[in-house]
Amino acid sequence: MELFRTNAEINKWRDERWREGKTIGFVPTMGFLHRGHLALMEEAMRRSEQVVVSIFVNPTQFSPGEDLEQYPRDLDRDLKLCHELGVHVVFAPAVEEMYPPGFQTRVEVQHLTQHLCGLYRSDFFSGVTLVVTKLFCLVRPHLAFFGEKDFQQLVVVRRLSKDLNLGVEVIAHPTVRESDGLAMSSRNTYLSEEERRSALSLSLSLLEARKMVAEGELRADVLVQRAEMMIEAEPHTRIQYLQVVDEETMTDLTAVTPAAVMAMAVFVGQARLIDNMRLWPDSS
């Protein structure tokens, strides 16, 4: 496995692979890898001849006052995990390599980002679309792998790749969960034991909504109220948003359709957690 720190290194490697006609799979991460990331990396290994994992805590996707400084980091452990999985390249640039003095370019997906997380984290999506554009251009992968836990991000990045002709097929991977249902997230490390128990209400309320839909309840407001009640019943929780939206457009639905996703962001203690689930029976 090779570890690259500079754009010049990853570009040189990429040009050689393109020359050889190899399929490049790419898993962009902010590190502190958990089983969700590993599942993406395993799928990338299955579907591509060469796999690149990037590890970069991207400052432009954090708003002032968010957890950029506290965000957990453990590069040595991450490298060990990548190596064990057979990843070919880890790209872990310094912030100054990605954003040198004089940097002044923005990339924005306009409409899809005006919903859900985009309403509450003003810099988040423009930071994501900027860094993903840069990483896609640096790595020039054929395939890139994103988890459905960050469901809006997935749709935004797919739109970005298409709109800018980045030439990357964006592959979605189902959310990986702890055995009790909590969606894997590097931010779960922020939770105390008691908060960890409260956080279970996110996935439980999603499962409850799915069950209600399977039993014939299609009214979004009824589903949302029930889910809110379940979450608010737990200590340390504060709902930021909880909505039923169309998975293509991110706009609110009043009644559940086959494209309906229940999506939420909930503070549990200091941790801002997100989760989502398709509601239609038999959808994955």
Add this chain to the structure above:
Amino acid sequence: MELFRTNAEINKWRDERWREGKTIGFVPTMGFLHRGHLALMEEAMRRSEQVVVSIFVNPTQFSPGEDLEQYPRDLDRDLKLCHELGVHVVFAPAVEEMYPPGFQTRVEVQHLTQHLCGLYRSDFFSGVTLVVTKLFCLVRPHLAFFGEKDFQQLVVVRRLSKDLNLGVEVIAHPTVRESDGLAMSSRNTYLSEEERRSALSLSLSLLEARKMVAEGELRADVLVQRAEMMIEAEPHTRIQYLQVVDEETMTDLTAVTPAAVMAMAVFVGQARLIDNMRLWPDSS
């Protein structure tokens, strides 16, 4: 020579050339080719193994009320010229191929565009940076050739390529002029015979400024006043801006330096013409 109309075609061609390790040179144009474009194409032929010319009147870089509809077009003549020069590929996509329904991404270079043309053509640079990002991603050239006539555009595109890691070296080519000094532009076709005579005052005032600098006059305001006087003395002219700026930052200079450029946009009749020149003695 091949003519491609779709992204799929140019992508396939590009991937084959990357596989072969060929150097790709790229000349993006809005068509209606003149000797300025041909000079770019000739330099591209000299410096690259494969040359792509794009012909696309990009609607996103025109503001409402500008000359999108009237902009001159002659694809048959353009193709003939490209063929004669030995260009390998012309890429001439339809507007719907570049901006299909649902398109919603913006690309912006923030500071460099807040000067000169950027102050008067609100959509221009975001349109340019968007289409150039898309074209660079579609063609994946090693080199791209831009004329110094569009001097601010050149600096903006160079910044863009660097900031987004587009992997394209942006090559500047000196402004090509008619024998009497008028900078080549597709928009010169808008000029009546009388306006054409008035338009000469742009290049003449730039030459006068250079002469004054060579003789020791370094005060920007004196140079600007003299140039304005020469242009305003001609019928049908209306100055939009006329400034002495630093060629790296686009910011105003009070005194001429080796990086000083006099840049102007002047309406002559209905035609908005731009021109610029370095002022330092012996600069090109």
